Amino acid sequence: MATLIDSSVFIEIERRGQSLSALEATLGSEPFGLASITASALLVGVRRAVSERQRARRTAFVDAILDRIPVLPFDLETARSHARLPSELACRSVRTTC
Numbered sequence: 001m002a003t004l005i006d007s008s009v010f011i012e013i014e015r016r017g018q019s020l021s022a023l024e025a026t027l028g029s030e031p032f033g034l035a036s037i038t039a040s041a042l043l044v045g046v047r048r049a050v051s052e053r054q055r056a057r058r059t060a061f062v063d064a065i066l067d068r069i070p071v072l073p074f075d076l077e078t079a080r081s082h083a084r085l086p087s088e089l090a091c092r093s094v095r096t097t098c
Contacts, residue, residue, distance in 0.1 A: 002031040007041040033070040
């Protein structure tokens with residue numbers, strides 16, 4: 001089983017100007033990937049860029065992600081995991097039990 005990385009993680013890495021190497025170092029030898037729906041969300045972000053400069057920067061960043069990180073099929077089991085992520089993150093941010 002691999003750890004699924006949510007689009008919010010990649011968005012935060014881009015906003016901070018960090019590289020994918022930092023994420024890969026954090027995960028170590030643990031298998032990881034992104035769901036095909038996450039790849040789609042990242043590509044939507046490229047298309048929604050407000051300037052050509054931003055679009056070019058996002059394109060390079062998303063292309064690097066898609067070249068280096070396996071895109072996993074989005075089946076029902078993956079959908080359940082993906083649905084759990086935002087809920088768990090929201091619970092952590094308000095420090096409550098869900």
